Amino acid sequence: MFLASPKKLRSFGIIGMNQRNFGLISRYNPRHLYPLVDDKLKTKLLAQQAGITVPKLLGTLHYQHDVKLLQEVLRPYNQFVIKPVKGSGGKGILVIVEHDHNLYFKPSGDAIQLVDIERHVSNILSGLHSLGGKPDSVMIESLIQLDPVFSGYSYEGIPDIRIIVFRGYPIMAMLRLTTHASDGKANLHQGAVGVGIDIGTGGALHAVQFGETVLHHPDTRKTFSELFIPHWDKLLQLAAACYEMTGLGYLGADLVLDRDQGPMIIELNARPGLSIQVANYAGLAPRVAVIETLKAIDPDPQARVIFSKKQFSTVLNPHTPRLQHTRYDDPR
Amino acid sequence: MHANLRFYLLVILIMGLGVGLILYKHFILGFPLLPDDKTPVWNIEAKIDFSARGGPVVVSFALPPETPDIVIIKEDFASPDYGFSELASPSGRRAQWSKRAVKGAQTAYYRLSLYETDQITSSIAADLPSEPEKPEFDEVLNTAAITLLDQVRNRSANTKIFTRELITALNSKVPSQNQSLLLSERSSDDYKTHLIINLLAMEGISARIVRGLYLEDGRRRQSLTNFVEVYIGGQWLLFNQNTGLHGKPENFLIWQRGDESLLDVVGGKNSQISFSIIKNLQSTRNLVVRDSMSKQAGIIDFSIYSLPIEQQNAFKMILLLPIGALIVVIMRLLIGLRTSGTFMPILIALALIQTTLLTGIIIFLTVVGTGLLIRSYLSRLNLLFVARISAVIIVVIVIMASISIISNKLGLDQALTVTFFPMIILSWTIERMSVLWEEDGPREVLIQGGGSLLTAVIAYLFMSNRTIEYLSFNFPELMLVNLAFILLLGQYTGYRLSELYRFHSLERRNVSSKS
Numbered sequence: 001m002f003l004a005s006p007k008k009l010r011s012f013g014i015i016g017m018n019q020r021n022f023g024l025i026s027r028y029n030p031r032h033l034y035p036l037v038d039d040k041l042k043t044k045l046l047a048q049q050a051g052i053t054v055p056k057l058l059g060t061l062h063y064q065h066d067v068k069l070l071q072e073v074l075r076p077y078n079q080f081v082i083k084p085v086k087g088s089g090g091k092g093i094l095v096i097v098e099h100d101h102n103l104y105f106k107p108s109g110d111a112i113q114l115v116d117i118e119r120h121v122s123n124i125l126s127g128l129h130s131l132g133g134k135p136d137s138v139m140i141e142s143l144i145q146l147d148p149v150f151s152g153y154s155y156e157g158i159p160d161i162r163i164i165v166f167r168g169y170p171i172m173a174m175l176r177l178t179t180h181a182s183d184g185k186a187n188l189h190q191g192a193v194g195v196g197i198d199i200g201t202g203g204a205l206h207a208v209q210f211g212e213t214v215l216h217h218p219d220t221r222k223t224f225s226e227l228f229i230p231h232w233d234k235l236l237q238l239a240a241a242c243y244e245m246t247g248l249g250y251l252g253a254d255l256v257l258d259r260d261q262g263p264m265i266i267e268l269n270a271r272p273g274l275s276i277q278v279a280n281y282a283g284l285a286p287r288v289a290v291i292e293t294l295k296a297i298d299p300d301p302q303a304r305v306i307f308s309k310k311q312f313s314t315v316l317n318p319h320t321p322r323l324q325h326t327r328y329d330d331p332r
Numbered sequence: 333m334h335a336n337l338r339f340y341l342l343v344i345l346i347m348g349l350g351v352g353l354i355l356y357k358h359f360i361l362g363f364p365l366l367p368d369d370k371t372p373v374w375n376i377e378a379k380i381d382f383s384a385r386g387g388p389v390v391v392s393f394a395l396p397p398e399t400p401d402i403v404i405i406k407e408d409f410a411s412p413d414y415g416f417s418e419l420a421s422p423s424g425r426r427a428q429w430s431k432r433a434v435k436g437a438q439t440a441y442y443r444l445s446l447y448e449t450d451q452i453t454s455s456i457a458a459d460l461p462s463e464p465e466k467p468e469f470d471e472v473l474n475t476a477a478i479t480l481l482d483q484v485r486n487r488s489a490n491t492k493i494f495t496r497e498l499i500t501a502l503n504s505k506v507p508s509q510n511q512s513l514l515l516s517e518r519s520s521d522d523y524k525t526h527l528i529i530n531l532l533a534m535e536g537i538s539a540r541i542v543r544g545l546y547l548e549d550g551r552r553r554q555s556l557t558n559f560v561e562v563y564i565g566g567q568w569l570l571f572n573q574n575t576g577l578h579g580k581p582e583n584f585l586i587w588q589r590g591d592e593s594l595l596d597v598v599g600g601k602n603s604q605i606s607f608s609i610i611k612n613l614q615s616t617r618n619l620v621v622r623d624s625m626s627k628q629a630g631i632i633d634f635s636i637y638s639l640p641i642e643q644q645n646a647f648k649m650i651l652l653l654p655i656g657a658l659i660v661v662i663m664r665l666l667i668g669l670r671t672s673g674t675f676m677p678i679l680i681a682l683a684l685i686q687t688t689l690l691t692g693i694i695i696f697l698t699v700v701g702t703g704l705l706i707r708s709y710l711s712r713l714n715l716l717f718v719a720r721i722s723a724v725i726i727v728v729i730v731i732m733a734s735i736s737i738i739s740n741k742l743g744l745d746q747a748l749t750v751t752f753f754p755m756i757i758l759s760w761t762i763e764r765m766s767v768l769w770e771e772d773g774p775r776e777v778l779i780q781g782g783g784s785l786l787t788a789v790i791a792y793l794f795m796s797n798r799t800i801e802y803l804s805f806n807f808p809e810l811m812l813v814n815l816a817f818i819l820l821l822g823q824y825t826g827y828r829l830s831e832l833y834r835f836h837s838l839e840r841r842n843v844s845s846k847s
Binding site: 002003004005006008009010012014016017018019022023064091092119122123125126127128189190208211212213274277278281283 | 665668711716717718767771772773823824825826827828829831832833834835836837838839
């Protein structure tokens with residue numbers, strides 16, 4: 001069996017690309033708000049204004065002639081991340097973990113030279129990675145330090161936590177673990193492991209790589225069963241707060257746990273992908289339906305997190321969220 | 333819900349408009365739905381021979397009437413050094429050749445090309461008959477006629493049957509005395525026709541003579557055949573004067589109605605007329621377009637057909653694009669195939685149309701493959717982006733020129749068509765693929781490249797289909813139907829085929845957890 005029956009998928013509440021584009025993105029994400037998340041500098045600024053922790057900005061480059069300044073900008077830092085401001089899907093992100101004279105080392109251990117970085121920056125500025133090939137800017141951020149809780153769960157990279165926030169309510173989450181196959185990137189289609197995370201507890205539910213179930217990390221062989229994400233409440237609250245910050249009804253918040261600074265937001269996405277359903281072995285549709293039937297959106301992110309934790313916890317509650325919702329909603 | 337209703341109304345409106353226009357063109361204007369639809373076109377030549385006496389000569393010749401069931405494509409009048417004019421007389425069109433002084437054998441030609449349409453000859457302007465003139469027979473003939481008419485009248489119930497019975501009686505193999513008397517020994521066709529008309533007149537029935545030509549391919553030295561047209565119940569019915577059958581036979585061209593002479597030659601003698609007929613098949617579509625243009629049917633007059641041929645050819649291509657767009661929409665929204673660049677496959681498909689499939693794919697793979705190799709070197713040169721893509725364009729042109737030159741030297745003509753590939757698009761494809769290779773690895777390049785090529789090939793197969801090409805050009809209204817489909821697909825929120833695979837592990841898990 002290589003193909004699932006559409007009927008069954010629908011009964012599990014799996015949302016497809018067409019439905020996502022039509023029923024979620026175009027309905028809940030007003031076009032004019034896109035720049036807030038497509039432009040990572042704007043997102044960063046917004047987040048800082050909202051008091052949300054973000055990775056430290058080390059520098060920005062806007063024009064091709066700025067490339068000459070690159071060496072100066074980079075000199076004081078041993079570790080850094082270079083990102084296109086308007087990149088999408090993790091494209092064009094260059095991570096340098098060590099700097100030794102002329103050589104810069106990638107997480108994989110490959111060494112590159114300053115000219116390579118300069119070319120990369122120049123490509124970004126020319127718009128190679130931006131949507132529609134428009135000229136772009138480059139931002140240089142501090143490198144996130146791996147939280148020891150993830151040691152053994154990540155290979156050559158920093159795992160990030162993707163939380164889908166629908167109208168301010170976190171409805172689904174997954175942990176994306178870098179692998180050797182994904183070249184240190186946390187992109188599922190490149191071979192990163194997606195671990196579905198229980199909204200109620202922050203515990204791992206189930207993990208997939210390339211769409212197939214895995215029980216332990218393919219490189220470190222560590223099993224996922226005892227994985228629990230610390231600061232889970234804080235992470236959920238940060239994600240929930242992004243709704244007020246951006247106004248986007250359907251967004252994917254990418255968060256990380258920094259060893260020193262704790263939970264922080266690295267990126268927001270107005271068109272979050274659907275692989276999260278595979279990692280969670282659950283469909284988004286029932287959870288979206290729960291939120292859609294709410295009469296009013298609670299203005300307090302903390303209250304929304306509490307609601308979500310109660311609604312969407314799969315570990316504590318044997319009931320499906322749908323049934324639970326009707327009972328919860330009726331007396332009001 | 334309200335917006336939804338409006339949307340579907342719009343779709344139905346667009347679809348209805350498109351389908352309606354197509355049906356109108358097919359049924360009213362006669363556009364065939366298939367490209368191979370052929371119509372027989374009859375080329376008739378009437379040759380008029382006479383010898384002139386030496387004085388002024390006027391030749392007057394009846395021309396076939398223009399009726400709705402035939403379309404005259406072309407008429408020619410040829411005769412050396414004659415003055416010519418076409419006259420309209422109450423009994424029909426006539427051609428007139430004239431010359432001041434001429435002597436000896438003379439020939440005039442009238443050539444005509446026409447085809448028959450399916451249109452029923454609605455009896456428009458059924459010209460009213462004149463009061464039948466009672467014939468003046470001598471005593472004997474009169475008695476014979478009255479007897480015959482009595483017999484026939486007894487056997488018939490109405491005018492139609494009466495006419496048929498009368499004709500059968502006159503043509504019977506064992507003629508009675510009356511019949512032989514009436515027909516006498518001078519039973520030429522014309523005589524018989526007039527006899528029938530006279531006998532009908534004695535009954536008070538109006539009738540007239542009709543001369544026509546049986547259209548048969550490759551016939552020469554034909555002459556016109558006489559029919560009798562009888563006015564019954566407010567319309568004229570055609571009767572075969574030898575069989576009594578009524579109705580116009582197939583492939584029969586009515587040349588002249590009424591008793592006026594077919595040919596008058598003043599100042600000549602021994603005039604003779606003979607017809608020859610040749611049939612050839614022509615594309616129905618061409619005939620219909622020509623006819624509609626000449627009739628100035630609005631929908632045709634303000635259409636692509638009114639453009640110069642060169643622009644028409646351009647539109648032939650352009651009108652295929654919506655078909656390609658529909659394929660891309662289907663491939664992406666229903667199948668979920670990933671392509672590099674949304675509409676790149678259509679442009680590749682357009683190029684494939686020019687190059688043919690296999691040659692095109694080989695050329696495409698060669699150019700993109702070589703381009704990727706050179707591009708990988710360019711990426712080491714540390715160039716600015718715009719400069720690099722421009723360099724790639726030049727590389728692509730060099731590759732295309734090399735392919736052309738080398739294949740020309742090798743005598744491979746097909747490869748010369750390489751120039752039909754859009755250079756800019758190829759360059760962008762190479763650039764994108766190369767970046768994709770660096771970032772996501774060769775697997776993604778294969779997926780997207782394969783997806784693009786597959787979409788292009790499918791689009792090509794549709795766009796190069798003769799019937800589809802014919803329909804899209806001759807029924808541009810199809811675009812509306814296409815648009816309606818694309819609008820509908822734009823509302824499709826179900827799963828893509830690829831997602832059934834993507835999520836197939838979910839199904840297994842959910843099944844096992846339930847059991």
